[in-house]
Amino acid sequence: MKKRGFLFRKSVDIAVRAFSALAVALAAAAMLWIFWELFARGGAALSWSFLTNPSKPYGIPDGGVANALLGTVFITSGAAVLGVVPAVCAGIYLAEFRDTPKLSAAIRFAANVLMGMPSVLSGLFVYTVMVAPTGRFSGLAASVALAVIMFPVVMRTTEDMLSMVPYALRESALALGMSRMRTTLLIVCRSAGNGLLTGILLSLSRVAGETAPLLFTALFADSWPTDYFSGPTANMPVLITEYSTNSPFAAMHAAGWGAALTVTALVFLVNMTSRILFREKHHGN
Amino acid sequence: MAIKAKAENLNFFYGGHQALFDNNLEVEANRITAVIGPSGCGKSTHLRIYNRIFELYRDQRAEGRLMIDGVNVLDSGVDVLELRRKVGMIFQKPTPFPMSVFDNVAYPLKLHYKLKGGELNDRVEAALRGASLWEEVRDKLKSGGLALSGGQQQRLCIARAIAAEPEILLMDEPTSAIDPVATLKIEELMLELKSRFTIVIVTHNMQQAARISDFTAFFYKGRIIESGPTGTIFTAPSNPKTEEYITGRFG
Numbered sequence: 001m002k003k004r005g006f007l008f009r010k011s012v013d014i015a016v017r018a019f020s021a022l023a024v025a026l027a028a029a030a031m032l033w034i035f036w037e038l039f040a041r042g043g044a045a046l047s048w049s050f051l052t053n054p055s056k057p058y059g060i061p062d063g064g065v066a067n068a069l070l071g072t073v074f075i076t077s078g079a080a081v082l083g084v085v086p087a088v089c090a091g092i093y094l095a096e097f098r099d100t101p102k103l104s105a106a107i108r109f110a111a112n113v114l115m116g117m118p119s120v121l122s123g124l125f126v127y128t129v130m131v132a133p134t135g136r137f138s139g140l141a142a143s144v145a146l147a148v149i150m151f152p153v154v155m156r157t158t159e160d161m162l163s164m165v166p167y168a169l170r171e172s173a174l175a176l177g178m179s180r181m182r183t184t185l186l187i188v189c190r191s192a193g194n195g196l197l198t199g200i201l202l203s204l205s206r207v208a209g210e211t212a213p214l215l216f217t218a219l220f221a222d223s224w225p226t227d228y229f230s231g232p233t234a235n236m237p238v239l240i241t242e243y244s245t246n247s248p249f250a251a252m253h254a255a256g257w258g259a260a261l262t263v264t265a266l267v268f269l270v271n272m273t274s275r276i277l278f279r280e281k282h283h284g285n
Numbered sequence: 286m287a288i289k290a291k292a293e294n295l296n297f298f299y300g301g302h303q304a305l306f307d308n309n310l311e312v313e314a315n316r317i318t319a320v321i322g323p324s325g326c327g328k329s330t331h332l333r334i335y336n337r338i339f340e341l342y343r344d345q346r347a348e349g350r351l352m353i354d355g356v357n358v359l360d361s362g363v364d365v366l367e368l369r370r371k372v373g374m375i376f377q378k379p380t381p382f383p384m385s386v387f388d389n390v391a392y393p394l395k396l397h398y399k400l401k402g403g404e405l406n407d408r409v410e411a412a413l414r415g416a417s418l419w420e421e422v423r424d425k426l427k428s429g430g431l432a433l434s435g436g437q438q439q440r441l442c443i444a445r446a447i448a449a450e451p452e453i454l455l456m457d458e459p460t461s462a463i464d465p466v467a468t469l470k471i472e473e474l475m476l477e478l479k480s481r482f483t484i485v486i487v488t489h490n491m492q493q494a495a496r497i498s499d500f501t502a503f504f505y506k507g508r509i510i511e512s513g514p515t516g517t518i519f520t521a522p523s524n525p526k527t528e529e530y531i532t533g534r535f536g
Contacts, residue, residue: 099343167341168380172442175338175374176393176449177366191383 038261045258055222055234058247063222065259071139071225071234072263075218076208078143078228083150084200090151091158096184108159111152122148123213131217139225139233142218146207153206157199161192194278201274205267211237236263289314289453289483290335295349297330297339297507304330305507308349312453312500317475317484319494319515322504323535328487331504332455335485336372337365353453370397373446373482374455378462379438381430386413386422389430389441393449408448415481416444417474436467443474447482454478456486460493472497491531495519503527 053064094104126145131137165188173183189196219232220242227233236259243256290312297305305327312318320328330339337358339345350357358368370393382389390409394400400408409426413419418440422433430441439459446454456475460468475484475497488494494501495515502512503524511518511527522528529535 166378166380168376168378169382171338171341172374172376172380173382174341175336175369175376176445177369177396178393179366182396187382193383 035264038257038264041254042257042259042261045254046261050255050258051262054224055239057222058252059249061251063252063255065236065239065255065262067222067224067234068220068236068239068259069262069266071218071228072208072236074225074228075139075142075146075214075233075235076204078140079146079150079207080200080204082143083147084154087151087154088158088196088200090155092162092184092189094155094159095162096180096188108156111155114148114152115156118212119149119210120212120216122146123216126213127216136230137217137219137232138230139218139228139235140230142214142233142235145213145217146210149207149210149213150203153203154200157203158196161195161199162188164195165191197274197278201270205270208267209237209263211241214238215241287314288312289353290485291352292331292334293350293352295331295334295347295351297327297334297348298346300344303507308507308509310502310509310512312483312485314483315479315481316499317479317486317497318500318502319498320485320487320502320504321489321491321494321530323530324489326504327507328504329457330507332457332485332487334359335453335455336369336374338369338374340365370449371451372453372455373449373451375439375442375446375457375459377458379435379442381433381438381441384430385427386430386433386441387426390444390448393445397449412444412448413441415447415478416440417470417477418444434467436463436470439463439467439471440474443471443478447478451482453483453485456484458487458489461489468493491519491533503530505530 049062050064051069052066053062054067055065056063090107094107098104122145125148126141130141130144169191170183170188173187174180178187214235214237218235218238220238221232221234223234225233240256240259240263243252243259247253247256288311292308292310295305295308296303308327308331310318310331320331322328333339334347334351335353335358337347339347347359349359351359353368353372356363358372382392384392387409390412391405394405394408394412410419413422418437421437422441425432430438433441439462443454443459460471463471472493475486478484479499486494486498498515500513501515501518503510503518503522503526505526511522511524518527519531522531
């Protein structure tokens, strides 16, 4: 038997490794570049008053982003409350209760279609069913629009995470005399907890930056978001869009960059916090 | 000798495929009954009827009667949660829950009994002692069950299964994923446990069946070819198929 040379195999190995490293470097470079631009252009706008003052109408100095920041927190939290619970329940249904395979397949298909839908459609939809009939923009309408976007993502993530839990674990819980529901919630969901929370946070930080749906629902206001339920509500994505594209004032352009930097920092912070919390929980287990 | 469980004309189906044919078997109380046979012969399928765990899968179906203490547990009137308290199960791979060692054992206790704090601690300790694990974990009761070694995890699962005071223990190849030293420990444990529980064990390992069991049932293609005292099955089997398998000519 003739031996095959190592040279070819080794060079393929090196080539694949080099290509992978290059791909990682490209992705990291793009991210660093974005951070660099954000800091270079938005860093100067950051100050204590910028973070604590509400925004001011065009041309009036000393405006901040505090109201928009708070509005975004309200709108995103509202979306989490409205979207996450039903989406997780739907995911549990798909993964755990397989008595209706045809219905499950239809739900999965619908979710895939929803996920591919442009986010602006969600805004338009909520505009026609909530904003137009009542004649009122509101933060709540924005939360509904974002919840609609989150729903299929969180549902499919939940299904995938639960499906990864080995069947032996379900069987051993049931074999101890646990009910199906207790097994699902306390054993299966707990085992998948890490992945579940990661999926939820990822989808939350994704919708926190959605702009188009908010233009039809929350709109914007230079006031504090006190009428989240009934009136236009300040929020970061619309502020960034407005300041960067619709304003002739250089100060507002800078403020737009500052706001972009603030949102990025916030998302970064949420991600890091959840990671650290998780790691501790995991080790303490 | 008292009969604890008795299979009468058990048939089992995976969808349209029949996996067990007219299984008849008597399981004696406080004895170890070993179920042996080549891969895919229906050993585990047979075992999984005793606690109706197969019902998790909607296309699986059992017919016939499985009597435990004179009651057919396949009757729809039987409460499956109570049945599973009475009939515990150990699986091939250890399956600790993602919680502390203590909570793993306390969980089934809290599920089935109302216990005060001190009583719960005593019961958990008793179950861990019963599974010969107490000395190894007494200082790490609060640490995760998944952090234990494979053999320790399996004994934790045994502690968890015996905590709720079942009467029958089903063991589905409990040592096939465990190293030889840990296997020996678990075999010794089984010999201790049989004074308190009736044990039915599925095993691939004929030496194991010969070492620990009092009775042996030989399965082949979904049928029970032969069953009886382990000594007789291993030294003087009446069916040539049994002899072929015992002597290692197939399987």
